[in-house]
């Protein structure tokens with residue numbers, strides 16, 4: 001039985017991943033900001049076979065509180081094997097450009113909260129000598145695009161942090177999983193027109209589960225985003241700067 005902390009547990013993608021862990025009979029400490037949504041997720045996971053489900057209502061913009069959550073999970077579950085960081089918001093880039101406070105708040109939610117969680121979790125898992133640390137980052141972190149570089153910069157910061165952490169954690173037997181979805185049809189993207197490249201939360205959530213169980217390093221999902229990422233990385237800077245994406 002795994003003991004799993006999920007932050008942003010009401011996320012559509014995280015819920016789909018959690019269904020698979022619940023079917024394995026795992027135990028959960030769920031963290032989210034909306035008590036009603038959190039209770040519904042907890043009930044669903046219990047019905048699907050979860051061994052135990054505890055939860056906490058937390059605004060994940062509260063960075064000191066993020067750091068404490070690892071200790072809370074250890075206390076609630078009697079230990080901790082697995083962390084899935086899933087909170088995120090997709091800000092309006094144009095609004096961010098004229099509102100520094102908004103930009104920094106978005107950066108905090110998408111990067112600083114996850115990093116605060118990872119620092120404390122890494123210390124715990126390193127001492128333990130086992131575990132899985134996973135974060136849902138994004139394809140948006142692959143390069144800075146004019147249409148969403150505040151969000152993209154936050155995701156890139158987390159991916160870079162994870163790469164260094166993976167190198168450190170390899171010696172301790174801890175897996176560090178960076179999941180980079182492309183477009184996914186979830187509440188976060190509800191306002192966007194749905195193009196052909198959109199995947200379902202169920203498909204991406206299942207891939208999150210598989211990657212965490214396997215201890216994969218970097219996962220693009222669906223699979224074709226790996227090749228799109230490669231092409232995007234190869235475009236010369238002078239040409240990339242002229243693209244309106």
Ligand SMILES: NC(=O)c1ccc[n+]([C@@H]2O[C@H](COP(=O)([O-])OP(=O)(O)OC[C@H]3O[C@@H](n4cnc5c(N)ncnc54)[C@H](OP(=O)(O)O)[C@@H]3O)[C@@H](O)[C@H]2O)c1
Nearest residue numbers: 008010011012013033059060086087088138183184186188
């Ligand atoms: N959808 C995509 O196309 C896509 C693509 C690449 C990466 N991602 C990443 O995937 C992850 C999951 O997103 P999703 O697509 O599943 O969207 P979602 O369903 O909207 O999930 C976002 C989650 O973040 C939580 N959250 C936002 N602000 C918070 C705060 N201040 N305190 C606590 N929780 C907060 C939301 O809580 P509430 O339920 O209370 O709103 C929700 O649980 C995110 O990190 C996102 O950046 C998504």
